[in-house]
Amino acid sequence: MATVDASPVGAPDQATLSAAQTGNGQSTNVADRGGVRGPALLRVTTTVGATPTCTYAIEGSADGTNWFAIAYADSATPTTVSVATFVITTAGTVYKLLQVDQPWRFVRLTYSANTNVTTTADVWTFA
Numbered sequence: 001m002a003t004v005d006a007s008p009v010g011a012p013d014q015a016t017l018s019a020a021q022t023g024n025g026q027s028t029n030v031a032d033r034g035g036v037r038g039p040a041l042l043r044v045t046t047t048v049g050a051t052p053t054c055t056y057a058i059e060g061s062a063d064g065t066n067w068f069a070i071a072y073a074d075s076a077t078p079t080t081v082s083v084a085t086f087v088i089t090t091a092g093t094v095y096k097l098l099q100v101d102q103p104w105r106f107v108r109l110t111y112s113a114n115t116n117v118t119t120t121a122d123v124w125t126f127a
Contacts (some may be wrong), residue, residue, distance in 0.1 A: 003064065003106065006031035006125045017109055017121040027109040030064065033125040034105065040098035041124040048091045049116030056111060057085045058096060060104025070107065071099040088117065
């Protein structure tokens with residue numbers, strides 16, 4: 001697993017967590033937003049096969065070793081904050097708004113119960 005720099009300097013910065021990833025486990029990459037504590041935007045794009053389903057956990061870490069669920073809101077309901085996993089069962093794109101002032105430096109996704117879902121995920125960090 002690679003750690004990719006996503007610390008914004010004067011503008012948003014982007015990092016790819018997964019590119020056409022299948023199966024269960026953590027995203028191929030971990031994004032490092034440095035010391036910035038601003039918001040972040042997570043984009044999850046899926047393609048699917050027969051009977052698709054995948055459960056996603058958005059996880060953060062202060063040290064890159066110890067991971068915990070981080071607060072996010074769905075772009076359709078930006079004031080409803082959650083730390084719960086979410087499930088995708090169709091092809092498409094969803095956006096998750098990662099909340100301001102959360103104590104994480106690193107971010108990753110964990111995929112579980114994945115049946116016939118291919119995921120590409122990107123994160124943008126903001127100062």
